[in-house]
Structures are given as structure tokens and as C-alpha cells.
Amino acid sequence: MSFLRLEGLCKQFGDFLAVDDVSLDIEKGEFVSLLGPSGCGKTTTLHMIAGFIEPTAGRVFINGKEITRERPNKRQLGIVFQSYALFPHMSVFENVSFGLEMRKVRGGERKKRVEETLGLVHLGDFAGRYPSELSGGQQQRVALARALVIQPEVLLLDEPLSALDAKIREDMQIELRAIQRTVGTTTILVTHDQAEAMAMSDRVAVMNTGRLVQVDPPFTAYEHPGDSFVSRFLGKSNMFSGSVESVSRAEVLVRTSTRIMEAAVPRTATAPLASGAPVFYSVRPEKIHLVGEGEARLTGNVEARIFLGNHWVFQIATELGTVIVVSQNTGEVAVAEGARIGLDWEAREVRVLSREENE
Amino acid sequence: MSAPGSHAVSTRPYLLNAPALGLFLALFVAPLLMTFLLSFNTFDMNRGGILDEYSWVNYLEVLGDSYFHEIFLRTLLISLAVTLLCVLLGTPEAYILHRMASPWKSICMLVILGPLLISVVVRTLGWAILIGSNGVINHALIGMGLVDQPIKLMFTNTGMVIALVHVLIPFMVLSVWASLQKLDPRVESAGLSLGATPFVVLRRIVLPQIMPGVLSGSLIVFALTASAFATPSILGGRRLKVVATAAYDEYLGTLNWPLGAAIAMLLLIANVVIIVSYNKYIERRYAQVFK
């Protein structure tokens, strides 16, 4: 059995099914993100693991032992909250020491462990300060140290970086990941930020409307999204509505509103594609090349051109609607707004994703 | 599937409320009910005071006697005058405070709100010393040769109104101040940037938004004036009675408790009716501002 196992977890609030049959196996030392839009059930799932919310159905195991009904103060978990939830009336040292006091760790040993952990998060010099005297990033580290000092079996991070400025957030992502590697604690991160999830995790678990949609390493999930929701949620994608024209061994032909386009057979199709099935023909913006009109699969007019330093973003009006293209800044000024341009891509970069009839 | 201790969860809020509830039932509901019943008792000095007979006689006496009419009318007029003055003086003062810069603002707040922490007896004493016929104001006026005779303010309605405005205006300022705090200062700037004059901004943008504060402040002032005791008693003297002092006299002067209870009940009913209906009106009228 895996180290942390969620088995058919459900949570019902009145008529609303917040978490719907979530099962997940996490290995010891692994870093997994629960990723999804707000209201997808990711925080509820985390709180069920922590014991703050009682599951309507399902079970939670840590290290082979069932803890579904265990009181939250008896579970060996470290939690970092979105608001940090530091104790404002205690110093940094007292905050971190609190969990050890509860475990009756004695004075000298306690002091040593608190100092070690504060060193780990680079706050060794701040032990005597109070939370209100620290910056957001420092408070974040105190919260992390407080959760780690008890050497928890699992570390739960509930949107821990969302209150930080963009720049500090990126630094903290790298640092948090490094600390997690050092201590090797099994970690679950709840976030709605796909970049954060991909940057930090071994695997991302994408949730939507209470269900677990896809669990994969970040690269796999991005390159081979299981459905149109994952494709849209992890990065951007150009999605053309259409239906399957024909399927051969090597390729699928998709009929869109104006033309038939080819794609490689998807590796991770959720269901075998049948002729006439409604699908999206999906290409990521960075997989599209700007080419001359003649050699193009699609042509259009450059509506808008945005320069973002290391890359350009183009909005191109085509017969299939507006297409977004991202291209690397190669040091030359890109095509001007208003220009007529061709778009091309490899058939193997296309994903054919199933679609609801009216989508 | 029921949570462990879910039974405890459902009874716990009631257990937490139980001590306060017990005290309130014993010492709030029971005494008010007793007074309500007492107000229907008959009183006859010659037959031994409070009799075990129930009737409307006390209410009929209060409602039919011109002596009590005058008292209720005086109370109403004083309350209206005090409320009006508090609105006219307190609202602009709150707005001026709102526009003040930091150190002066808190000093002024302290001067205006501080008296709330000082006993009404002390504050009324100050007015008695100021407006008495041998008082400071008359001394000053005569000393400066502005008047020959002392102005009579002590034991007059005017004197009572002045002192009651002093006692109650902090509530008005506080209430308007609280609603000004919710005002986004950029809204005023937006109004000015659109070409409105400061006066138009005040009238069209600020005033409508602080109206709930003005209205709830005036409700507090009105209700507290109508039931004020210390100030009317000290500054009004024996002659100028209001409802509260009349009830006091029936209880502790003539010992006619049932009649005093009837006066108190009428005051309570009037108070509750006015507060509840006025609140309903404000909530309906300004529902969108409260959201």
C-alpha cells in the first residue's frame, strides 16, 4: 500500500456534493499538488485529510493505518494555512515550539529542534520577533517551520503562497521545493495556480467539480491532457470545435466548420474515437509557427501583437476564429499588426479531445 | 454517517447560552412582567395602598388627566427639539472631524466622545453651575454689562434642552462618524473630478450615503431623551416634569406604584414602537446602502 491513500472520499454539504469519489495514492516523500479552480473541492479534500472535515464516505490511510475518524490533534500532520494562522501573541520561537510542547518534548531538546528548523527556513535571527514584525514571506517561513518542526508524516499546504507578491512567490516556490527535498516529507499542496503546481510538484492532481480529473507528472499532464478542462486549465490552448471525420491507425481527420484538418492519433484518448463524435481540435499557442501564406495550414490577419520580453503573443483572426500564437523573442521585431500571415503546426502536436455536444 | 459527538455539537450553543439566558429570564423578563401586572393593580391610600384588584384605572388616569398630558407632551417636544439640534449640530461636526488630519482629529474625538464616559450627574452639575441664576454665564453677562437681570435658564425647558443636547450629541457624532468611515474617500474625489462643486459633492454624494447614520443617530438621541431622568430632574426641578421624573415621583414620592408602573409601561411601549418602526423604515428605505 502506498504511504498516503485516499479511498473513495466523498463530502456532501446539504444537496451539494463538494467532493465526489476521490481516490489517490501518494508515495513516501512525494510532492503532489491538488490543482483546480475555486470550488472544485480541493480544499475540502485537504481538510478531510487533516481531520477538520468529516468525510461523508471514503477512507484515509497514512502508512497503512486508517485515520479517517482520528481526531485532528492526534494525526501526525503539519499544516500551513493560506493566512499563515500564526499565533499573534507568541514570538517566532514560541510559535515554532508550540507543537513540540504539545508533544511534551523537553526544554533542551525542544530548543535545539526549534533552532534547527528556524535555520532551515533561514529565520535563525528572528526567533525573538513577533509575527506582526515580519514581512509576508517571513511569516510564511515561520508557518512552514512550525509545521515541519514536529516532523509530520505528511505536510499539507493550503494555498500557502497566494497572499504573497508575485516576485516573492516565485522565490518561495523554489525555496519551498528545496526544503521539501531536504527533509523528504510527503507533501500535498492545494493551489489554483497551475504554474505553481507545475513548478513544485512531482505529480499534479487536477480537480474539477469535486472529481479528480487527471493525476500525472506536470509535463505529461500538460502535453497529454485527458480532457478539454485539463487542457484549458494547464496553460492556454487553441480549441476548434469539430467532429471526427475518419480515424485511421496513424491519424484522425477532424471536420471543423470550414475545413477538414489532420491530427496524430491521441495517446491518451479517454474513449476510442468514433466517426461523427464531437471533439475539440486543440493546439497549444507555442506549437504554432508563423510562416508565409503559401506553406500554411491556416491564414489570418494579425489583430494584436503583445511584447512580453522573452516572448511575443499574437492574436490572429482566422476563418476558425481568433487564434493565439506565442513565439520566442529571437531578437528581431516580429510581424506587424494588420499583416496577413500563415499558421502552421505539426500534426503530432495536435490533441483531439472529446467535447460535449453543445460546448 | 454521523460525526462523533455530533449530539454535543447540536446542544453546545444552547449550553453556552444557558447562564446568560437564566439570568435574563429571572432578572429581566420576570421584573418587566411584574411591572406590567402591577400597572393594572388598584391603589388606594385609605384602604392600605396596593389592592388585589385589577382594572384599567391607572391607564385611564394617565391618558385622561391633563396633568399627565402636559408631561407627555413636554417630553415629546423636548425630545424632538434635542433630536433636531443634535442632527443640525452633530452631522456637520462629524463631517468636519472626518476631513481633519490625524493628530487634531483624535484630539477632537477625545473631547467629544470623552464625556460619554463621565457620569450624567457630573455633566448636568456642570450645566447647573453654568446656567444657574448665580451661575457663571449670568455673572459674565452682568459683569460685561450685557444684561441687567440674570437670564432665567435654570428650571426652564431651554436649559434642559441645552444640557440634554450636550449629554446626547456624542451619540449623534459617533453614529454619523461610523457611516462616514465606510465612505470611500475616492468617491468624493471622483465627484470633484467630474466637475461638481464641493457643495454639490456634499449634498449629492456624501449626504445620501451618511443618511442611515444620521437617522439611526437621531433615533438613539430621541429614545434616550424621551427616557432621560437625571438631567430633567436636576435642571427641570419639581415643576417641569417629564415622563421619567413623573414615574419617579409616583414611586418614591406618593408611593403610588401601580400608577408609576402604568407610566413606565406607556414609556416602554412608546419607546419600543418608535424604535422598531423607525428601524424598519430605515432598513426599507436604505436597504441598498446597508449592503
Place this chain on the structure above:
Amino acid sequence: MNRNTPLALAFNLIFLLFMLAPLVVVCLVAFTSKGYISLPSDGFSLRWFKAILDNPHFIDAFYLSFYLGVASATIAIGLALPASLAFARYRFAGREVFLAFFLSPLMVPHIVLGVSFLSFLTSVGGYGTFLGLVLCHVIIIMPYALRLVLASVTGMDRSAEKAATSLGASPWVTFRRVTLPMILPGVAGGWVLAFITSFDELTMSVFVASPSTTTLPVRMYQHITETIDPLIASLSAALIFVTMIVMFILDRAYGLDRILVGKGK
């Protein structure tokens, strides 16, 4: 920053003078050397402050009011704290009714409460007892205590409690080590406001106080209705000084407007 016009500042000045005048005049008269109400024209004298100490009626009444305030404020907080936890953290049938009920003494004129408490205490034999007086005061100050305590319980970030729980603290340890210290400022503010309200209360107490349980405001009121002399002015001045000190401390700690916003409604 918006600036006030000179007219507005003049208005403000007159307003402040109006607010201060009666208090200043009391303080000045208190220093007179004469035997009647007059401004200290020929030098300040402390004679009337010394006279307070020679008047056991006032001294006794002061101690009674002080103990009354301490006892009733403490009981009121003791009742308001669990009730606030219930209001802030549970949705239960009758929640709104309970809350309105505990705030309802604000709607009842003190004179009505006074006559009601008088009848009640007389019939149960509580008239003239300190306990009876305390419990009546608890009813009156409960709304103030409840408002401030409830505001601080509602405003508290509950994830700090969850954090403590996840770190292994039992519910009781969490309450004692985390919840209570975090709501303490609001609780202390509520206590002080409740104490002051009790200490200053006249209208209700004038009915309930017996000759042996006369509070300071009642004693002062009785004195004023008979005579207004420099003694009562010096006593009032002393109260004003003490209140000013308390006020400065409160203002530094919480901001006076924040505490008193609850007092209005």
C-alpha cells in the same frame, strides 16, 4: 487630503468649547476657597478636595460603586464570553432571537428597568442587598459586554485554532493558549466599557439602591437635589480626572471611537 474651510474650523472650535464648558467649569469651581459656588478668583484652594475625604458618605458610596462595577462587569463578561462563542461559531435554531434578547435591555428605558427591579427585588427579598444590585447592573451592561466580545470572537482568524489543533493541542489547550489570548483585547475592552457603564449608572440604581447600598452617582444625585456646593464640584472634578486617565489609556489601546460605536445603538 481634504481641508476644512475657516468657517468649518470656527464651527468646530465652538462645538468643542460647548462640549468642554460644563466640565471645565466644574473643575474650576472645585478649586474655590469660598464656601459657595464661585470661580477661584483669589487663588486655587484644595480645601474642597480635602473635604471629600472627611465625608464618609461619599467615600463609602465610591467603594460600593467600585466593587459593584468590578463584580457586575466580571459577571457580564463571564456570561457574554460563552454566549459569543455560541453566536460566532454555531448556526442554531433561535440564534437571532437569543442575540436580540441579550441586546434588548438597550431598548428599555432605565427608568422602566429601575421600577421593575424595585418591585422584583422587594418581592423576592433582594432589596438592599449587594447581590441584588450587582445582578440588576449585569442586565444593563450585558449588551455592551456582549457586543465587544462578540466582535472580537467574530473577527478572529480561526485557522490559528486549526493550526494549534493540527500541532496536537486538545480543544481545551487550544482555547486557553490560542483562542483566549487572541480575543483578550476585545474582552478587556468590553470589561472596561461595562465597568464604566455600571459605575456611572444613575437612573436604574436610584430605585434599587437602599440607604445601605447607595452608589456614588445616586449619592451625588441626592446631594445635588438638595444643594449645589463646592464639595460636589470637587468630587465631580476628581471623577473627571480619573475618567480622563482611563480614557487616554483606552484610546491608546483601542481607539475610543471603536469602543464607543457599540455604545450608541
